[in-house]
Amino acid sequence: MDRSRTCRRARFGLRDAESLKEPFFNLPRSASDFLSLLWIFLVTALAIVLVHPAAAFAAPKLKVVTTTTDLKSIFEAGGGDKVEVASLGSGREDPHFIDAKPSYMVLAKDADLWVRIGMELEIGYEGLVLDGARNPKIRIGTPGHLDASEGVIRLEVPTGKVDRSMGDIHPLGNPHYWLDPLNVRIVAKNVAARLSQLDSADAEYFKVRLEAYQKKLDAAMFGPRLMSAADGAKLWAMLLKGQLDDFVKQHGGDEAAGGWWGALRPLAGTKIVTYHRSWTYFANRFNLNVIDELEPKPGIPPSPAHLADVVEKVQREGAKFLLMEPFYSREAPDWLASKTGIKVVEVANSVGGQSGATDYISLMDLIVKRCVEVAGSPTAVQP
């Protein structure tokens, strides 16, 4: 250590022999001392720049702020290292009731792109955060504002007059659309299109990532054997046209059906109950039959009278299990379970909502796994 110091000082030749005994980091006592420090600083800085040119001249990343963790997961998959994504929600709370915290405004102030689930899920806070952020780039209607629901499959879109007697209903349809992997496939495409618009130099990069992500989603949905028999889009098209079962028969039978679809295929038609109407898309995609919700109307807490109806319905129709998010109280579900023997599946429906759900694919893995586990176990409810 001492030797290297001596060498360095000798090289600069700025001190006499006596001063070598003094500690090196004395405050500069003269202009020449100051100059030597300046040199050291400049040389070090130059070395850093030369060794890590990427660190010094890295292209600025697109700053994306999403309202939910599910959108964040899709952006991380589609944007790779060209984007920096932050989510307001953590996935652990009820996404309807995220607060318009001023700290979110600071986050949105520097954003290049604001992304919402849409369909009025964010109606309680989005306007306040966007106004408070003072960022003209991300206002509604600008390229910096993306409504991820553009072009997704929408369910429960009210047709007649809508009023609050129907509970907290959304005039544009049920906004919990991300639990249908086909909708996430569409959102991923919206994401790639918008990223390419904002950063056209990297359009090819986003296109490649989109294709890779869609492939990953398709493989997670249908499993490797079906993916080797046809490409993902073809499988989706067959599923929509009701031809996938025939295709499976031609390509190795039931064992060929893999992924989430294959795992839940034996459960098709299973009757279930949900806490809130947040599982509609999931149930629709995987042919589960939601016979009732614990909430009498969306957003209205379970009432004794309604629960009594649910007990009767569960007993009459023989529902297998109940799906609920961890942010709801266990009180009503446990009461229903004690009356009817229905199994309660407490599982997150957003990324980050439970340990293990670190991205969209692992979230779906978790939900599917829990459904399969519980459906396989014996239940007290018999039709």
Added chain:
Amino acid sequence: MHRANTMWILAGPLLFGSAAACAQESPAVETQPTTAELLAELRLLREQMRQQQERHDAELKALQTQIDELKEKTPGSAPTTTPATQPAVTSEQELEGLLSGVTTTPTTQAAVPTGPLFSLRGPGQSFNPDISLNADFLGAFSTREGGTLDDEFLFRELEVSFSGAVDPYTRTDFFVTIERENDEFHVDLEEGYLAFVTLPYDLQARLGKFRAGFGRANTMHRHALPWIDYPLEIKRLFGEEGLFGTGAELSWLVPNPWHQYLTLTYEVFNNDNDALFAGEKSDDFTHLVHIKSFRDLSPTSTLELGASLATAPNNGAHGGRRSTVEGVDITYRWKPKEAGLYRSFLWQTEFFFAQADRQYFETEDSFGMYTAGEYQFARRWKFGLRFDSAQMPYEVKDRERAYSAYLTFLETEFVFWRLGYQFTDRNFREEGNKDEHQVFLQLNWTLGVHPAHKY
């Protein structure tokens, strides 16, 4: 009208065409051609057509060669027919086609009323502002006779609000209130402003009438408070409904290296508050400065700190003397993630220091404060306590202390019930203006668009 025009456009050429046809026909009637002549003409026409066809073919061929050459020259463009990429494109396109069709996705959910898969909002609807009505109904019971509230039911306020974007640069909010005063209802504009939301340098401006940005409780509408009424000190300093201003506001979201929320606001408005300031007698302005900082202490708790100052001439010396009021506000909030629907806590405290400079007296310094906590113990239930201390700004020897408790039942986001009790301890020298017990029952409901909740 539109359809009639279209018909004329269609009919015009038809009439003209038939007239032209008639003109051509007429000479043919006069000179009857022989069969040989007709055949010769036919042959001529055939020959002409053949030549034309050949010319067209040659031109098309030349154009195709040019296109191919250009394509080869353009980098990255693939030849038109590459069998390898075609199947992927078609299945993706097929899927897209299926998705854009309305009826293709099977709706297997029998239990849920499923509407059409794709729907668009009706046009025209989108240009309407967001409209909502808030009604506030109160039952009040007091031990003090002749106070501001007797034992009575009271339709306290109906607030009609309109808001929306005016153009790409501005938005507007209007709050029109119908209030009961002296047994009569009268219409007032509580707030009505144009907000400039796309200003550069993180600035934002409002022009019009607005609730003054003094502290925290004063900026809130009465029905948004966690209590039945404004804290005593706000009522003593600024009047029953707090401080309003007709004027302008400029606020700046101050950039800082810590990425913390920090705003600096300046307001200038008419000096028409008749409690602490001059009322309508002065033609001077009220100036107000507010600084607000906010930080997340943890993912579940936040702290907001604010400081405010407002100054304006008072009635002393014909507007030659001033009143000044300073405030400090502290707000702590806690809301857990998973249990956030069922548990939360709010603690809010404000201090007020007022100096009223009067003509023949010394400056009268007064002090007031309130501190309040509210705990949510079930999905629909909250319980709160508040302590108030207030001095009359021009009679500082007169002070009031109030202890209040509130139980709130949130039926939904649109209706709440609140039971309140307040004991007010006064040391006023006048007779009949002493201690008071009050019980309130508040019912508040909102009709219309989903309200955005200010944090």
